[in-house]
Amino acid sequence: MGAEGQQSGQWADVTPDAARRLVTAAVEAFAERGYHATTTRDIAGRAGMSPAALYIHYKTKEELLYRISIVGHRLALDILRRARDSAGSPADRLSEAVRCFVRWHAEHHTTARVVQYELGALAEEHYAEIVALRRDTDAAVRAIVEDGVAAGEFDTPDVPGTTLAVLSLCIDVARWFNAEGKRTPDEVGELYADLALRMVGYAKK
């Protein structure tokens, strides 16, 4: 977990440095013990700060979870929108979307688990904001699938259901991925890009 914690690249937009250290510490603590079993004191301690210093940046533990969740969801959305808007056929763009989305969930599996499994702990207005981001994420992938169907490249009887399944398949990588396992993030991304094309009924013309 430490290795991922040090990959502070995903938190580059969280400033100043102390706020970023707190976010990193919170992700590790939430992943290890769960949101409800973690105190702001635990988080401050992991970040080498006092509870009072934490309070300067985040008024509550929920605010930290919200921050993590927003950053995680925006990154995911960016990845998928970039693929949607890239050049190439629908099959190229779907492959690219799945490859990048899977790689993110494999490389940042600790963050992804917190983001995915602790949604229920968000305050109502924060939850609503995250749900809106998730709808946009879904829409980005659905747009690619719809393009493929319209172009006669994909044979997809249930576009919303298949979109949901493709995203779900990618997200669950965060649950099972093991950095010491047999497959690298890139290898899982390649395999899954092929599987996603099969799911949408892609036929090379």
Add this chain to the structure above:
Amino acid sequence: MGAEGQQSGQWADVTPDAARRLVTAAVEAFAERGYHATTTRDIAGRAGMSPAALYIHYKTKEELLYRISIVGHRLALDILRRARDSAGSPADRLSEAVRCFVRWHAEHHTTARVVQYELGALAEEHYAEIVALRRDTDAAVRAIVEDGVAAGEFDTPDVPGTTLAVLSLCIDVARWFNAEGKRTPDEVGELYADLALRMVGYAKK
């Protein structure tokens, strides 16, 4: 969550009645607050029992999690082995496996989430036992895929990877499934059975 708690069918093998009530209460508590934030006192209270009465049945909180995990994993394994050993072509058997496995994850999503997301809290020897059951689960589905490839029904370049992906797709239903959502467990099962056939490259002969 209450509705699922009352479906005590999944815990029919846990006896006596008081032990079953404790398991049901523990699942609800773990799902709501996480394993580490739940105390044996919380669980006893939900079951309408005293902490001393809980202690008669389970010496520790971990023993409860282990019980839940064992029962959940054995049920999952039974479902998949039944499908593996059923009559019919590999495509029929894979469809049946996915349909039943998805239905179970949708109907028992609260239990499934606890079983899937709290594995890390198990004691070492219990964890090893669960890992063995998970290997058997994987092997049951892999056997069907291998049969399909051997029969020339499936075109699956990466059998272990595709097996893992099919199982992962089904398991993640527990995360997103919502009993108030648009799709019933049966409908998700049907959709996913079709997607799994696509993933293994099934071609009707």
